Amino acid sequence: MDDLQFGKRNKRGDWTPNEPVALAPLFRLPFSLRAFFAWLPHYFLPWNLLFAASAVAYWAWIIPPVETMRTLGWGWPLYLYAVNALATFLFYGAFELNLYVLKRQDRRFKYNGRFPAEQKNKAFWFERQNLDNILRTFLSGVTIWTACEVLVLWAFANGYAPWLAFADHPVWLACLALAVPVIHEFHFFCIHRLIHTPFLYRWVHSVHHNSVNPSPWSSLSMHPVEHLLYFGTVFYHLILPSNPVLALYQLHYASFGAIPGHVGFDKVEVGEDHAIDSHAYAHYLHHKYFEVNYGDALIPLDKWFGTWHDGSPEGEARMNDRYRRRKARLAAAAAEKARRTGTAANP
Known part of the structure; x- marks a missing residue:
């Protein structure tokens, strides 16, 4: 394809799309039913349907019987860790192999023209981004993902979470299934703003932001504290009347769903004439500029809070203007502090 x-x-070889990132029409005013139905297929295909199908497959073939999950032990949690690790290796590895090792589409649709493997950086373990990202993914990411999974399944199995059957509550559970990405977006925005506060950014979130030029293995390369906050999105299903399959969907949306936002390409080519949109540009801009796009485009939280950057020149101007205003405020506060200190020292 011709990108x-x-x-x-x-x-420099950096690629940018012609069209700015569009906000989903869910919360757009005035609400347009036509725009909503035109957008709806993109809500399901391909990613959300894939993650929902993986949750159903887990429940059908992977998750142990309820009787087993009523008791915490080493056996079934280690089994789930092994399955999650294998699934991560295969899913993440497929993108890594196709786009970064074999480079089957070269730099077509790649936001940053350079490949991470070309750059050595002391910010990473062994000065290698990929090795650092892979180790953090499996040592911490898959471990904490599995721990959250085990805890939630144990709670459902023991009646500590409100377990609704699909046959008895089809409408509510269907609506909750549709809301899984919305729950993720809301949760992610809140914890993302939290870990961008100075203390937590320095000691926690900076680990993830070391990957300025993200690649597939950057998706779950985080500090353990961030992993816990990130996968905590599944705990909403301990409060809301839900079903274990939907809890698994919530976890898979977080674990496997981290890939599209970090794949580094706007489109993943499938054959010579077709490509799948990654919808990664909004989050790529966050990795590039740090203080924009704390969420994605599903809920316009960034637009409401003034941190939205859609990739357009207007978005760039808004970002720079916000930076200038913040710099002026900090300078004024420093000047006022210096004036007061000088006054106190020289009455």
């Missing part, structure tokens, strides 16, 4: 039909490339 220059969809965007442009600068002298």
